Amino acid sequence: MVKAVVGANWGDEGKGKITDMLAGQADIIVRFQGGSNAGHTIVNDYGKFALHTLPSGVFYGHTVNVIGNGVALNVPILMKEIDSIVSRGVPAPKILISDRAQMVMSYHILLDQYEEERLGKNSFGSTKSGIAPFYSDKYAKIGFQVSELFDETSLRNKVERVCVQKNVMMEHLYHKPVLEPEKILQELMGYKEMLTPYICDVSAYLWDAVQEGREILLEGQLGSLKDPDHGIYPMVTSSSTLAAFGAIGAGIPPYEIKKIIVVCKAYSSAVGAGAFVSELFGSEADELRRRGGDGGEYGATTGRPRRVGWFDCVASKYGCRIQGATDVAFTVLDVLGYLDEIPVCVAYDIDGEITTDFPVTSKLDRAKPVIEKLPGWKCDIRGIREYEKLPENCRRYIEFVEKKIGFPITMVSNGPGRNDIIYR
Ligand code: GDP
Numbered sequence: 271m272v273k274a275v276v277g278a279n280w281g282d283e284g285k286g287k288i289t290d291m292l293a294g295q296a297d298i299i300v301r302f303q304g305g306s307n308a309g310h311t312i313v314n315d316y317g318k319f320a321l322h323t324l325p326s327g328v329f330y331g332h333t334v335n336v337i338g339n340g341v342a343l344n345v346p347i348l349m350k351e352i353d354s355i356v357s358r359g360v361p362a363p364k365i366l367i368s369d370r371a372q373m374v375m376s377y378h379i380l381l382d383q384y385e386e387e388r389l390g391k392n393s394f395g396s397t398k399s400g401i402a403p404f405y406s407d408k409y410a411k412i413g414f415q416v417s418e419l420f421d422e423t424s425l426r427n428k429v430e431r432v433c434v435q436k437n438v439m440m441e442h443l444y445h446k447p448v449l450e451p452e453k454i455l456q457e458l459m460g461y462k463e464m465l466t467p468y469i470c471d472v473s474a475y476l477w478d479a480v481q482e483g484r485e486i487l488l489e490g491q492l493g494s495l496k497d498p499d500h501g502i503y504p505m506v507t508s509s510s511t512l513a514a515f516g517a518i519g520a521g522i523p524p525y526e527i528k529k530i531i532v533v534c535k536a537y538s539s540a541v542g543a544g545a546f547v548s549e550l551f552g553s554e555a556d557e558l559r560r561r562g563g564d565g566g567e568y569g570a571t572t573g574r575p576r577r578v579g580w581f582d583c584v585a586s587k588y589g590c591r592i593q594g595a596t597d598v599a600f601t602v603l604d605v606l607g608y609l610d611e612i613p614v615c616v617a618y619d620i621d622g623e624i625t626t627d628f629p630v631t632s633k634l635d636r637a638k639p640v641i642e643k644l645p646g647w648k649c650d651i652r653g654i655r656e657y658e659k660l661p662e663n664c665r666r667y668i669e670f671v672e673k674k675i676g677f678p679i680t681m682v683s684n685g686p687g688r689n690d691i692i693y694r
Contacts, residue, residue, distance in 0.1 A: 286310025340519020
């Protein structure tokens with residue numbers, strides 16, 4: 271069976287933890303979109319890890335970990351990440367990389383940096399990992415696919431063509447040093463050497479695995495609201511964050527995705543710019559940020575403080591719907607145990623009109639949160655394993671949210687560890 275684990279919100283919902291947990295029963299874990307721009311934090315028997323490119327199944331000896339064609343593959347970062355987990359005692363993971371994946375080039379990273387610099391106060395808050403220039407080039411058909419590394423003559427020609435185009439920008443828009451085709455070719459040859467042991471016809475491999483009835487997990491990055499089509503465009507990422515895209519980014523039939531586990535965080539957090547209706551500021555924000563996640567809400571890739579806010583029923587209902595949730599995993603609930611009362615954003619007020627439908631960006635910018643307060647439970651719920659043992663007000667919060675979002679919360683996560691989970 272194929273299951274997708276994806277985010278309902280702005281990312282950082284705890285997908286890594288849920289994937290790591292579900293990977294115990296899975297055979298294959300597939301990354302199908304995004305690149306090294308976001309991180310998953312995983313806490314398990316080997317310690318605490320921040321993964322950026324590797325699938326979250328790499329900590330089990332029995333799993334095969336796949337980088338699908340939809341991923342923005344940063345080869346040096348991937349290699350560094352493999353070394354970093356192996357050097358901490360994790361057995362060398364089995365990794366397959368799609369021959370149709372494309373590679374993030376050093377100039378994508380430079381262009382990302384230069385463009386953010388040029389935009390100044392209008393910047394996107396990019397992680398400067400080259401993701402937007404990478405996907406732009408992919409769809410402009412001037413990206414480099416892994417399979418292209420094996421025909422040096424056409425590779426050389428393409429590198430020259432690409433450099434002509436890029437150098438116009440380097441010279442005239444950014445006033446930076448131009449690219450040298452020979453160096454770019456060397457970069458690609460270096461990637462070829464590093465990738466060769468892992469290259470695979472991934473869609474054929476996954477087709478066979480599906481026929482054999484193997485358990486496959488598709489692991490998404492970021493969340494619904496960062497999707498380029500359905501998110502808060504233009505403050506989005508550059509590849510689809512939706513479960514539906516799992517079929518494309520892994521190369522499997524869409525009808526094989528039987529379960530869509532949408533990870534939804536018990537309060538809100540976001541990195542980067544863009545509308546955030548239930549955002550908190552000042553000391554209330556500082557306290558939630560300090561207590562949030564596992565050791566505070568700071569980006570796993572950048573270390574940047576995350577923006578935080580109360581749970582947003584409007585955004586989460588939409589986030590679950592656009593993913594096509596069959597199950598909701600409600601995470602980081604333990605963090606809210608300090609509050610006497612828990613404010614929840616239940617609707618938006620847009621120019622005096624109250625709505626629970628998530629609007630397009632131009633309207634979202636004018637939305638104000640309609641807040642309802644629920645009683646807190648004022649205790650630590652970590653370690654509880656049965657739903658009925660949760661404090662009554664805590665169950666009330668879960669059931670309130672479930673009703674507002676309209677999708678079943680089948681898992682509640684009450685700690686960062688693999689076993690901190692309550693099944694309903
Ligand atoms: P991802 O990108 O969706 O995997 O999310 P991140 O890893 O960026 O952020 C989630 C953070 O919350 C990480 O530090 C996790 O270890 C932590 N986390 C996940 N689930 C829980 C939970 O139920 N409770 C607490 N306290 N922390 C959690």
